[in-house]
Amino acid sequence: MYTKQDILDYVEEQNVTFIRLAYFDIFGKQKNISILPRELKRAFEEGISFDASAIDGFCQDVHSDLFLVPNPNTMAILPWRSLDGAVLRMYCDIQYPDGSPFELDTRYLLKKAMEKAVQKGYQIEIGSEFEFYLFLADEAGNNTYIPLDNAGYMDIAPEDGGEDVRKNICLTLEEMGLYPEASHHEEGPGQNEIDFLHSNPLRSADDAATFKWVVKTTAKANGLVADFSPKPLKEESGNGMHINISISDKNGTNNLTKSFMAGILRRLAEISLFLNPSPKSYERLGSFKAPGYVSWSIQNRSQAIRIPATRNQTKRIELRSPDCLANPYLAYLLLIEAGLEGVQDNLEPQPSVDVNLFEAGEEILSQLQPLPRNLQEASKLARSSDFVKRTLPEAIWQAYLSFQE
Numbered sequence: 001m002y003t004k005q006d007i008l009d010y011v012e013e014q015n016v017t018f019i020r021l022a023y024f025d026i027f028g029k030q031k032n033i034s035i036l037p038r039e040l041k042r043a044f045e046e047g048i049s050f051d052a053s054a055i056d057g058f059c060q061d062v063h064s065d066l067f068l069v070p071n072p073n074t075m076a077i078l079p080w081r082s083l084d085g086a087v088l089r090m091y092c093d094i095q096y097p098d099g100s101p102f103e104l105d106t107r108y109l110l111k112k113a114m115e116k117a118v119q120k121g122y123q124i125e126i127g128s129e130f131e132f133y134l135f136l137a138d139e140a141g142n143n144t145y146i147p148l149d150n151a152g153y154m155d156i157a158p159e160d161g162g163e164d165v166r167k168n169i170c171l172t173l174e175e176m177g178l179y180p181e182a183s184h185h186e187e188g189p190g191q192n193e194i195d196f197l198h199s200n201p202l203r204s205a206d207d208a209a210t211f212k213w214v215v216k217t218t219a220k221a222n223g224l225v226a227d228f229s230p231k232p233l234k235e236e237s238g239n240g241m242h243i244n245i246s247i248s249d250k251n252g253t254n255n256l257t258k259s260f261m262a263g264i265l266r267r268l269a270e271i272s273l274f275l276n277p278s279p280k281s282y283e284r285l286g287s288f289k290a291p292g293y294v295s296w297s298i299q300n301r302s303q304a305i306r307i308p309a310t311r312n313q314t315k316r317i318e319l320r321s322p323d324c325l326a327n328p329y330l331a332y333l334l335l336i337e338a339g340l341e342g343v344q345d346n347l348e349p350q351p352s353v354d355v356n357l358f359e360a361g362e363e364i365l366s367q368l369q370p371l372p373r374n375l376q377e378a379s380k381l382a383r384s385s386d387f388v389k390r391t392l393p394e395a396i397w398q399a400y401l402s403f404q405e
Contacts, residue, residue: 001073002072002073002075003072004044004072006072007040007044007070007072007088008040008041008044010075011037011040012037014086015086016037016088017036017037017085017086017087018035018036018085018088019034019035019036019037019039019040019043019070019087019088019090020032020033020034020078020087020088020089020090021033021034021035021043021048021070021090022090022091022092022209023092023094023105023107024105024106024107024209024329025055025056025058026056026057026104026106026330026396026399026400027056027277027327028106028326028328028330029056030209030213031055032089033048033050033068035048040070043068043069043070044069044072046067047068047069047095048067048068049065049066049067049068050065050066050067051064051065052064052065052102056399057104057395057396057399058102058104059395059399066094066095066096066097066102067094067097068092068093068094069092069093069094069095070092071090071091071092071093072090074089074090074091074206075088075090076088076089076090076176076177077089077175077176078176079172079175080172080217080218080221091107091206091209093105093107093108103393104393104396106327106333106396107202109329109330109333109392109393110201110202110205110329110330110332110333111202112333113201113332113333113336113337113340114200114201114202116337116340117247117336120340120343121250122247122248122249122250122256122340123247123248123249123250123252124200124201124245124246124247124336124339125198125199125200125204125245125246126198126199126200126204126243127181127195127196127198127199127204128195128196128204128208128241128242128243128244128328129193129194129241129244130193130195130208130211130212130215130228130239130241130324131191131228131237131238131239131241131324132191132192132193132215132226132227132228132239133147133188133190133191133192133226133232133233134147134148134149134161134162134165134190134191134192134219134224134225134226135148135190135224135227136223136224136225137220137224137225141220141225142225143225143227144225145232145233147188147190147191147233148162148190148224149162149185149189149190150189150190151190152185153184153185153186153187154184154185155185160185161190162185162190162192163185165192165218166183166184166192167183168218169183169194169214169215169218170183170194172214173211173214176210178196178207178210178211179196179197180194180196180197181195181197182194182195183195186237187236187237187288187289188233188236188237189233189236191236191237194211194215196208198244198246198316201336204328204332205329208241208328209328212228227239228324228325229278229280229324229325230276230281230323230324230325231283231284234283237289237290238283238284238288238290238323239284240284240320240321240322240324241323241324241326241328241331242318242320242322243319243322243331244308244316244318244319245316245317245335245339246315246316246317247260247339247343254315256343257307257315257316258348258349259342259343259345259346259347259348260317260340260342260343261296261305261307261317261342261349262342262347262349262350263338263339263340263342263343263347264305264317264319264335264339264342265295265296265304265305265349266338266342266347267334267338267387268294268304268319268321268338269294269369269370269371269372269381270382270384270385270387271334271335271338271382271385271387272321272378272382273372273375273378273379273382273401274327274330274331274334274382274400275321275323275326275331276322276323276325276326276372276378277325277326277375277400278323278325278375279374279375281323281375282373282375282378284323285321285372285373286371286373287358289301289302289358291303291304291320291357291371292357292371293357293365293368293369293370293371294368294370294371295350295352295353295357295368296317296349296350296352296353297352298352298354300354301320302355302356302357302358303320303353303357304319304320304321305318305319305320306320321371330392330396333391334388334391337387337391338387341387379401382400382401383401
């Protein structure tokens with residue numbers, strides 16, 4: 001836990017030449033502004049202003065000045081920029097000129113959802129698994145869509161051409177204070193996965209954003225392109241962002257898991273626009289182990305939610321429908337709110353579907369609620385959702401509808 005003074009002292013004592021203040025638009029795209037060390041104290045005390053009217057979804061055409069105030073707990077040193085002096089990065093709170101929080105800052109909205117859970121006596125932890133492809137780049141650095149290798153699930157070198165790249169990614173992440181749990185080759189050619197340990201939702205979302213940045217930067221340094229899109233190769237596995245969630249009460253018991261899961265299942269179709277925000281997202285769903293229906297089961301990878309096997313008493317759910325284009329701050333807050341609603345309403349989940357849905361007949365599938373089949377269907381469900389409207393600021397869900405339709 002760093003304080004402002006810790007950061008100021010570090011910058012003064014070490015050879016820090018640049019400080020990057022990072023934040024996100026409502027779609028989860030990372031932005032930043034760079035300052036010199038002499039401006040850091042002002043950034044902590046007053047914030048650094050920027051033009052909000054230029055940021056997608058912020059919609060501040062008249063009163064367009066907002067301020068970035070760095071959070072010292074998010075400080076990380078950028079390992080790939082340290083030859084001529086250290087470069088620091090901190091994520092920022094977005095504020096109005098009077099110091100009040102900007103209500104369309106999805107990082108702020110996630111913090112509010114976390115506070116709500118804590119006030120109710122619940123502890124929620126999230127860990128995500130990210131899949132991505134490594135493609136060869138052309139001379140200009142553009143994506144050729146030629147996979148780095150033709151290896152399969154958990155293959156090893158020399159078939160696995162991404163082994164060293166994954167190693168460099170994981171070591172870089174550790175240097176930045178992030179701790180991957182495991183990495184391996186995935187099912188598609190050139191496809192990889194790196195998983196993270198559970199942490200609080202805000203830290204997990206921050207780590208997700210840092211992770212994608214590190215992967216893309218490391219890939220580029222190796223003459224590759226990292227592709228997180230949901231379906232980069234039509235005939236191969238898509239890229240998912242599997243979200244693992246656990247909830248416990250003040251005594252540390254997990255007896256809320258099923259009602260929390262039931263809340264997510266109840267809202268899953270209507271929040272799919274935010275978990276799967278592109279047309280390509282719906283080419284992924286329903287094939288290659290990506291779910292197509294609102295269902296759950298124990299250990300079953302054909303379901304939207306599975307409950308993984310463990311050798312301890314900890315229970316968690318794994319949501320398998322989201323993809324890596326989702327804004328993690330927005331995705332996590334929607335899942336937390338849906339899950340808390342399930343706990344509040346003491347929901348019981350629908351019966352588990354203990355069959356392989358990719359081989360199931362129409363008799364079984366006809367009894368299940370399908371996930372949206374395309375972006376238009378997802379937008380229609382979100383537009384008619386009272387849950388979405390009371391959970392998100394109107395400007396956010398309207399922006400998703402207008403930008404995505």
